[in-house]
Amino acid sequence: MNPPDRATARCLPVVEDDETIGRHLDIGPRGNGYASRSRTGSGALAEAARSVHDVLLLDLGLPDVDGLDVARTLRARFPDLLIVILTARTDDIDVIAGLDAGADDYLVKPFSLTVLLGRLRAHMRRRTITSPWREPIRVGDLVVDVTARRCTLHEHEVRLRPKEFELPAVLARHAGEAVSRETLMAEVWDENWFGSTKTLDVTMAALRRRLTGPVAQPYRVPRVTTLRGHGYRLELP
16 A cells, blocks of 8 residues: 555654654654644644544653653544654663553654664554455444444444554454464454554453443443453453
8 A cells, every 4th residue: 555645644743852863753754744843732733633644653751741641632622633653762661651641653863764764554454454344243242333333332333543453353253263373463453564563452341341341231242352372352241
């Protein structure tokens, strides 16, 4: 797939506090169908309030606000926004914090512009694939409607982030069967994914929390079982 069309790839200005990297990102993504940048978190929030975007490239070390707070705020407002964190923080706890804050991906500096653009294409490609599954899939009281991109428990909608939705969409098609980590990474992220598989673990943990929340308690909710050394299985209730 080619880079997203300039008319349709709406990128929230890159938030980047490093001038050299900022110029690099300003030229690269914009030249490949994305957009220019903002240097502050407040600037990004203001821009988001003015117009709709598809992608946010977010630095965590901002001069005015915490980048994680920006991610949480924009994720809450725009569930379908693709958020890619760009940072020098490399500890596992920082990666998990970024993903928990709502990021879809995490890229550590220094990074290659080619790799960044490759990841953006992979994410955008996943969002434009038309699923062959048209009919809603029911597992107990869980219904996954791929066409409408809705997940409901006993007619109560469960609000899921994009990747959180795609996980049950895959697992529900194979309810009661073992699904490997490799299969989930290929179908939910991309077959050529080269990031950390911790992304899968964090997203799966978030999905489990949403499926076992207050709305889920009275109903027949399928359970996601971890299969050590292999993957996961969606258990029939």
